[in-house]
Amino acid sequence: MGFPTVRPRRIRSSQRIRNLVAETDLGPERLIAPLFVQEDAREPVQIEAMPGVYRWPVDAVADEAKRILDEGIDKFLIFGIPARKDEEASEAYNPHGVVQTAVRKLRKELGDRATIMTDVCMCQYTTHGHCGIVTQSGGAWRVDNDRTLPYMGKIAVSHVEAGADVVAPSSMMDGVVGQLRRSLDEAGFTDALIMGYSVKYASSFYGPFREAAESAPAFGDRRTYQMDPRNAMEALKEAELDVEEGADILMVKPALPYLDVIRLVKEAFPQYPLIAYSVSGEYSMMRAAGERGWLDEDRALLEAMYSIRRAGADAVITYYASRAAKLLREFDGRVF
Ligand code: PBG
Secondary structure (H helix, E strand, C coil), rough: CCCCCCCCHHHHHHHHHHHHCCCCCCCCCHHEEEEEECCCCCCCCCCCCCCCCEEEEEEHHHHHHHHHHHCCCCEEEEECCCCCCCCCHHHCCCCCCCCHHHHHHHHHHHHCEEEEEEEEEECCCEEECCCCEEEECCCCCEEEEEEHHHHHHHHHHHHHCCCCCCCEEECCCCCCHHHHHHHHHHCCCCCEEECCCEECCCCCCHHHHHHHHHHCCCCCCCCCCEECCCCCCCCHHHHHHHHHCCCCCCEECCCCHHHHHHHHHHHHCCCCEEEEEEEEHHHHHHHHHCCCCCCCCCHHHHHHHHHHHHHCCEEEEEEHHHHHHHHHHHCCCCCC
């Protein structure tokens, strides 16, 4: 029997060699931390389905952001939970609403040390929990795309007026990116970035978020606006439209069950930054298994993040952001 002529094991022989040839890197600058702010909370409320994740009172959110900043994460994605909901989501564009107030505080406390991103949507703000204006006729209802768009523009402008750097429309309304670009430009905010939730699936992995944000639809579901999980090629149409409408950054969401879609979008649009949103259900699954001792949560969460990066995402939105930053520092390149 001869010797193997090629021995792939050589490049795995030590930590130093593995680090030398690793194809994918991950640092805190690649991570974005979501933050929930609740208007009527007096103290942090832990989200039952997301242990370790809290809804923060407006007055406490800047301190939490500073704690995360100290871990090395300097990008935040802000979600608001308003005290009052109505049919037209008026709290979503109230200049003194929960997100606008929180963003002003964050801007004041953090200065330019952090990039502040906001989720632009209606579902937390509407009594019916849908992401747009609902029209009813007879027993039937629909989310009215074109009546929704101007509201989205108003919401985005109010966030940027408060100090947001990046607005992220998540409603999956057709034309929403173009609407935001027009509204922002007309208001003079030509420098505000738009991160489209370009490819967003109708996913059961959002379950824990809907508890967190009190945004579950009161009737029906989101399948007439969010994408069908069976489709991958359709992602290219959505991404292409966001590009044409002026998105600065594209997104795929969720992340782990859609690694193929991340790869597909990155290969089709390599010239555009692509961010993946590792959603609430992805966090809760790993958290739950970790708590039971069924897997090594620290290693699993980093492996998942490297996988998302390896698939082609430039950055990851994750509820594990600050924990991952701490782990990356502690492991000091000895993760795998
Ligand atoms: C709002 C929105 C949702 C998420 C982000 N923005 C929920 C939804 O579409 O139902 C989900 C985030 C997560 O699960 O972590 N439209």
